[in-house]
Amino acid sequence: MIITKKKDFKEILLKLKKTDKVFVVGCGSCATKCNTGSLQAVDEMTEQLKNNNINITGSVVLDSACDIRIARKDLLKNESFKNSTAVLCLTCGAGVQAVEKITSLKIIAGLDGVFVGTTERIGVYNNYCSTCGQCIIDKTEGICVVTRCSKGLINGPCGGAVDGKCEVNREQDCAWVLVYNKLKSAGKLDKLKQLYTPPRMLIKPKKLVEEKRVLNK
Amino acid sequence: MKFKEKLKTDKFIITAELFPPKGTNVDVLLQKADILAKVTDAINVTDNQRASMRLGSIAVCKLLHDKGYETILQMTCRDRNRIALQSDLLSASVLGLENILFLSGDHPSAGEYIGTKTVYDLDVIQLIKTAKILETGIDLAGKKLNGSPKFCVGAVANPNSTPLDLQVLMLEKKVACGISFVQTQTVFDVEQYFEFYQKTKHLPVTILPGVTVIKSVKFMNFLKNLPGVNIPQKIQDRMMSSKDSFKEGIKICAETIKELKKFSKGVHIMAIGIEEYIPEIIKQSEII
Numbered sequence: 212m213i214i215t216k217k218k219d220f221k222e223i224l225l226k227l228k229k230t231d232k233v234f235v236v237g238c239g240s241c242a243t244k245c246n247t248g249s250l251q252a253v254d255e256m257t258e259q260l261k262n263n264n265i266n267i268t269g270s271v272v273l274d275s276a277c278d279i280r281i282a283r284k285d286l287l288k289n290e291s292f293k294n295s296t297a298v299l300c301l302t303c304g305a306g307v308q309a310v311e312k313i314t315s316l317k318i319i320a321g322l323d324g325v326f327v328g329t330t331e332r333i334g335v336y337n338n339y340c341s342t343c344g345q346c347i348i349d350k351t352e353g354i355c356v357v358t359r360c361s362k363g364l365i366n367g368p369c370g371g372a373v374d375g376k377c378e379v380n381r382e383q384d385c386a387w388v389l390v391y392n393k394l395k396s397a398g399k400l401d402k403l404k405q406l407y408t409p410p411r412m413l414i415k416p417k418k419l420v421e422e423k424r425v426l427n428k
Numbered sequence: 429m430k431f432k433e434k435l436k437t438d439k440f441i442i443t444a445e446l447f448p449p450k451g452t453n454v455d456v457l458l459q460k461a462d463i464l465a466k467v468t469d470a471i472n473v474t475d476n477q478r479a480s481m482r483l484g485s486i487a488v489c490k491l492l493h494d495k496g497y498e499t500i501l502q503m504t505c506r507d508r509n510r511i512a513l514q515s516d517l518l519s520a521s522v523l524g525l526e527n528i529l530f531l532s533g534d535h536p537s538a539g540e541y542i543g544t545k546t547v548y549d550l551d552v553i554q555l556i557k558t559a560k561i562l563e564t565g566i567d568l569a570g571k572k573l574n575g576s577p578k579f580c581v582g583a584v585a586n587p588n589s590t591p592l593d594l595q596v597l598m599l600e601k602k603v604a605c606g607i608s609f610v611q612t613q614t615v616f617d618v619e620q621y622f623e624f625y626q627k628t629k630h631l632p633v634t635i636l637p638g639v640t641v642i643k644s645v646k647f648m649n650f651l652k653n654l655p656g657v658n659i660p661q662k663i664q665d666r667m668m669s670s671k672d673s674f675k676e677g678i679k680i681c682a683e684t685i686k687e688l689k690k691f692s693k694g695v696h697i698m699a700i701g702i703e704e705y706i707p708e709i710i711k712q713s714e715i716i
Binding site for chain 1 (some may be wrong): 537538548549568584589598
């Protein structure tokens with residue numbers, strides 16, 4: 212899922228200073244799991260803004276803020292939303308932009324999207340996927356070196372690992388050592404020796420349109 | 429005899445490292461180069477080492493080359509994409525720079541540009557292969573070159589990295605790509621290096637273990653915290669108890685080289701800031 216973190220409240224307050232009617236939008240998907248855009252997070256934000264004399268018109272937690280259809284359906288029928296001048300989105304950037312698509316209100320982002328990750332427990336997330344558009348994870352025993360190697364090296368490690376930890380952060384496992392250990396215990400180190408991935412296509416599309424299925428009559 | 433040719437002989441090879449200045453004043457650098465040229469077989473020029481911003485290594489190599497000194501151009505994957513890397517390789521070639529050392533490059537998290545975007549568009553294995561492809565007269569896009577370069581390609585290894593076998597495996601991969609020489613991360617523990625040596629002596633490549641001069645206790649404490657640097661307690665104690673730690677550091681470095689010479693084919697000296705003392709280190713090590 213998309214891992215988000217809350218922006219500094221002072222920063223949000225500064226952005227809302229000259230805005231009189233603010234509507235708050237949360238997200239029931241990833242940002243709820245991160246507790247950054249959940250009902251609780253939206254209520255807390257609303258309360259905090261009110262305490263700082265910001266006029267809050269209302270709030271809603273969309274089932275999935277990044278779904279333009281849901282944003283349109285749930286927001287455009289909401290009278291408080293329509294009577295607002297600004298919308299504060301406690302969603303990832305995709306959520307912010309789904310809301311932007313359906314309204315001309317001033318858009319304010321309340322969260323920072325950080326990475327696509329796994330949840331270890333609520334509040335502890337791992338950066339495990341770069342959505343690079345060309346998954347090569349099967350070449351490295353299910354461990355994404357594109358993301359988990361600090362340098363994104365795809366044909367083997369640099370020389371910075373000590374005791375299996377990365378030179379960039381001594382708390383962080385060297386992704387290549389993880390791959391190496393798995394292959395070693397499986398007696399398949401030759402796979403690592405033979406592994407070669409040529410320079411990859413690193414430009415990603417700005418839009419993805421699924422090919423329409425040809426119906427067989 | 430050129431560095432490339434010396435690699436094929438039994439000659440004990442000495443290389444040393446110079447780092448370009450932060451700025452445009454090259455006076456000190458050239459003075460140091462004059463000293464090093466007399467006692468080394470080639471001078472490495474670093475590429476924005478530790479992710480600090482400095483004068484470019486191609487420019488400095490060219491200045492040294494014009495004085496008739498042989499250089500080893502260091503080139504990292506950190507700052508340039510595949511277009512810039514290939515272009516710089518061609519540039520190096522037309523300037524007469526033949527020896528290239530490829531490295532991943534220190535991550536910016538350790539340097540003065542912590543927030544910069546890292547590139548690593550190509551990794552070292554891909555970059556070595558790229559240099560080899562350019563030599564055949566085509567580029568990575570498969571386009572024909574009008575004039576092709578010739579290189580003597582080297583790479584690095586870290587004998588202090590653990591697990592060591594993974595470093596060895598990685599070095600085998602680099603050798604399989606056709607490199608001619610290897611320079612290693614700094615070695616203080618000769619016994620530990622010997623283990624690396626035993627595991628890599630079968631490889632058809634000249635390995636030059638790296639040594640660094642510990643110029644002060646303060647510098648030692650800095651070095652100790654660098655990734656993959658291991659200073660044995662014995663050496664630390666000697667530095668701590670010495671009345672003249674500068675002199676002691678030079679002595680330790682010379683002794684390390686002397687020990688390494690018993691089995692290695694050469695040495696790569698990184699004197700970080702006190703390169704003018706390299707002749708003295710070499711003298712004390714009794715290697716020539």
